[in-house]
Amino acid sequence: MPAELVEEPLGVACIFPNGTSTRRFVGAQACPLLARDLVTGLAALVHPHGRIGSRSSVDRAMIAIRRLVVMLNAQGFSGGASQLSRAQLVEFFMGASHADERAVRAMLRSWDTGTGGLSSKVRDLVDGRPFNVKPPSRPLVPYTEHEWSRLIATCRTVIDTAFAVHRAALAAARRGDDPGSAGWAPTPDNVRRLLTASGPIPAREVTQNLGLSEQSRRLLSGGFREAYPELFPQPHTMIAYQLLFGAYSGIVPDGIDALGVGDVDWAGDASILLSYVKGRTARESLALPKPAVRLLEQWLDHSGLLRGFAPPELRAELWLRHRPNTAGRMEACRVSDITVRAWAARHDLTDDSGQPLVIHRQRIRTTFHIRRDRRAWHGSGRATIDPNHSPRVEGDNYLTVATAAQRHAVETIIEDAQSDLLRRARPPMVLAQEDVVALVRDYPGTISALALDDTVMAELAGGERDVFTAACADQLSGLHGPKGKPCPARPWVCLLCPLALFAPRHATNLLRLKAFFARQWRQMPADQFMAVFGPYADRIGQILDRFDHTVLAQAAVQVTGTDDELPLRPEEHTS
Numbered sequence: 001m002p003a004e005l006v007e008e009p010l011g012v013a014c015i016f017p018n019g020t021s022t023r024r025f026v027g028a029q030a031c032p033l034l035a036r037d038l039v040t041g042l043a044a045l046v047h048p049h050g051r052i053g054s055r056s057s058v059d060r061a062m063i064a065i066r067r068l069v070v071m072l073n074a075q076g077f078s079g080g081a082s083q084l085s086r087a088q089l090v091e092f093f094m095g096a097s098h099a100d101e102r103a104v105r106a107m108l109r110s111w112d113t114g115t116g117g118l119s120s121k122v123r124d125l126v127d128g129r130p131f132n133v134k135p136p137s138r139p140l141v142p143y144t145e146h147e148w149s150r151l152i153a154t155c156r157t158v159i160d161t162a163f164a165v166h167r168a169a170l171a172a173a174r175r176g177d178d179p180g181s182a183g184w185a186p187t188p189d190n191v192r193r194l195l196t197a198s199g200p201i202p203a204r205e206v207t208q209n210l211g212l213s214e215q216s217r218r219l220l221s222g223g224f225r226e227a228y229p230e231l232f233p234q235p236h237t238m239i240a241y242q243l244l245f246g247a248y249s250g251i252v253p254d255g256i257d258a259l260g261v262g263d264v265d266w267a268g269d270a271s272i273l274l275s276y277v278k279g280r281t282a283r284e285s286l287a288l289p290k291p292a293v294r295l296l297e298q299w300l301d302h303s304g305l306l307r308g309f310a311p312p313e314l315r316a317e318l319w320l321r322h323r324p325n326t327a328g329r330m331e332a333c334r335v336s337d338i339t340v341r342a343w344a345a346r347h348d349l350t351d352d353s354g355q356p357l358v359i360h361r362q363r364i365r366t367t368f369h370i371r372r373d374r375r376a377w378h379g380s381g382r383a384t385i386d387p388n389h390s391p392r393v394e395g396d397n398y399l400t401v402a403t404a405a406q407r408h409a410v411e412t413i414i415e416d417a418q419s420d421l422l423r424r425a426r427p428p429m430v431l432a433q434e435d436v437v438a439l440v441r442d443y444p445g446t447i448s449a450l451a452l453d454d455t456v457m458a459e460l461a462g463g464e465r466d467v468f469t470a471a472c473a474d475q476l477s478g479l480h481g482p483k484g485k486p487c488p489a490r491p492w493v494c495l496l497c498p499l500a501l502f503a504p505r506h507a508t509n510l511l512r513l514k515a516f517f518a519r520q521w522r523q524m525p526a527d528q529f530m531a532v533f534g535p536y537a538d539r540i541g542q543i544l545d546r547f548d549h550t551v552l553a554q555a556a557v558q559v560t561g562t563d564d565e566l567p568l569r570p571e572e573h574t575s
Contacts, residue, residue: 003046010035012043014058020258022055024062030073033080038065038104041081041111050110056254059334064103068092081108082117086125098132105130140360142367147351151359152247154347158240159295162233163302169230170196170305191223192231199309200232200322200330232306232322232330233299239335239343241299242319246361248292249274250368253361255284257334259318261307264296272296306330337361428495428539430502430546460501467491468567469509470500491567492517492536495543502543507555512565514540519561519574 003014010032011025026035042061047053052061071092077083093101108126112118118126143151169192176193177184184190195201202224228234233241242256251274265273272288274296288296303320310320310330317332340359349357460471467475468491477499480489492513494500502510517537521529544552559565563573 002048003043005036005040005043010039011062012039012046012058014043014046014052014055016055017047017053020055022058024055024058026062026065026069031069031077031079033078034072034084035065035069037081037111037117038068038107040114041107041109044110044114045106050106054254055258055334059336060099061103061107064096064100065107067096067100068104071095080117081111082115082119084108084118084122086119086121089122089125090131093131096132098130098134101130101132102134140363140366142370143363144352147357148247148367148371150349151357151364152244154349155240155244155247158237158347159244159298162229162237162240163298165230166233166302169227173231186220186223188223188226191220192227195224195227195231196305200228200306228322233303233320235321235323235335235339236343236346237302238319238321239340241295241302242335243340243359243361243364245292245295245299246364247368248295249286249288250365250372251286252365256361257319260316261300261318262316263318264300428502428543428546429500430543461503463503463505466506467494469506469513470494470497470502471506472497473499473501490572492533492540495536495539502546504547504551507544507547507551508558510540510544511552511555511559514544515559515561516563516566516568516574519563523574 002016003012006013006023006025009025009027011023013021013023015021026039042052042058042065044050045052045061046058052058072088075088077088089104092104096104105126108118108122112123112126142148172189173192173196176187176189176191179190179194179197204221229237245251246253246256259274263275265275267273267287272293273285274288275285299318306322307315307320310317314320314330314332319335320330320332322330337360340361344357344359349359351357456465456473459465460473463471465471465473465475467487472487472494475487476484477487479497479499480487480493489497491509495513514537517533517540520533521537524532
């Protein structure tokens with residue numbers, strides 16, 4: 001069975017579709033009958049009977065159970081789900097989050113499906129409209145450079161300090177006396193020797209066997225409390241390891257939580273192929289980066305002593321930690337976001353505005369990928385041609401112009417780019433009247449620069465050199481193609497060409513081209529449109545502003561706003 005009820009302590013044991021399993025317990029003693037009914041409904045929601053297929057979803061449901069039973073217990077409620085009233089549920093839903101309300105509704109509905117025990121009013125409420133609408137999801141933004149640096153530095157400080165203390169405690173244990181030797185006393189070295197031999201046991205169990213005096217018992221208890229965090233990794237240390245491991249590897253938080261020792265496959269002395277579970281795509285593998293390999297190796301060393309005393313069901317867990325206040329004194333449960341944020345508050349982590357830094361482990365993954373993309377070729381801060389070369393190597397071997405021909409080629413590229421910028425800055429050549437006199441009067445500089453004779457000017461004014469949107473002074477000049485060949489440019493390229501002359505007879509085609517830009521704007525992303533058509537759409541407005549309004553009104557009548565009006569290629573059509 002994928003999930004079943006655990007009676008003592010109250011909880012649920014689940015097997016998920018990806019092959020992982022877990023046991024989760026309510027942990028609250030309030031309203032035991034109601035808690036049992038809710039856990040029964042939760043067990044029936046696990047895949048394949050329901051949609052729950054991950055440990056995080058089970059944890060979310062357990063949190064909702066605890067909050068509901070705590071509220072009802074404060075009111076004196078002691079019954080099961082069948083004794084719930086509509087007013088009690090309404091009170092809980094109005095003060096709960098969307099996730100808590102959704103989880104409680106699902107568990108009550110599941111329990112009622114199997115038993116039919118809910119009252120009619122409660123059933124209608126459970127099946128009705130939710131009180132808390134799910135807030136719209138927003139994409140996670142990466143941490144800033146300063147926030148990321150502070151987070152990494154804090155994790156590194158916590159880990160390095162704890163590991164240094166751990167190694168010092170192991171060295172002290174090697175100097176200590178055997179607990180069975182005569183005259184054994186609870187000195188710091190002896191206490192650490194005792195814990196490395198017996199594991200994280202309570203001090204009272206040791207005092208009963210050693211027959212120590214009352215003063216020695218007090219010294220031993222104090223020594224145990226001091227030695228526990230030195231020898232065995234504590235929860236806050238394990239959280240620092242997990243956060244830093246996520247920052248080094250970019251693995252999803254659920255995948256990090258579910259890692260076991262068997263998922264670590266050593267491929268040599270310094271390489272690890274890690275298998276992990278990703279909720280949306282099941283099991284995946286990743287060759288860990290070197291910093292993540294070193295960190296994981298350090299964690300295995302740091303937790304090795306505690307793992308040696310773990311029961312068989314916990315020994316295969318990777319993230320094993322010591323909990324002095326629990327019965328078993330060690331656990332391997334999932335770290336919640338609430339715990340992580342409490343860890344950040346404990347270490348006074350702040351964001352760039354000075355407020356407490358909100359740590360979201362999925363945001364750590366987002367920042368990892370953003371930073372990795374920035375280190376890639378096109379986003380390199382070094383601005384190098386090849387990321388495998390240093391700036392000096394590239395400067396000496398690739399960016400230095402060695403021969404006269406190479407220098408000429410580089411200078412030609414620079415001149416062409418500068419000329420293109422100058423051409424774009426020139427105003428468009430627009431004739432208010434179609435006659436040669438106006439052309440000669442208005443554009444003497446252009447005529448002299450292009451060396452136009454009377455015949456060419458007459459052809460420009462008379463329409464014999466017309467292309468789609470303008471009259472071209474020389475279609476064989478090679479500005480947009482090989483010299484001596486007809487210009488291959490698209491119709492809108494003429495808008496920025498210095499050889500183009502715009503007359504009132506071109507107004508109709510110009511308006512058709514403007515309508516084409518409007519259709520492209522509606523179907524293309526804004527940044528893509530500006531990159532492809534932006535300069536031309538701006539120039540066409542400058543040209544049309546030079547025409548008389550009567551001319552534009554007469555031309556607009558002939559514009560139908562379809563692609564058939566323009567000489568377009570199949571891939572350029574807008575519908």
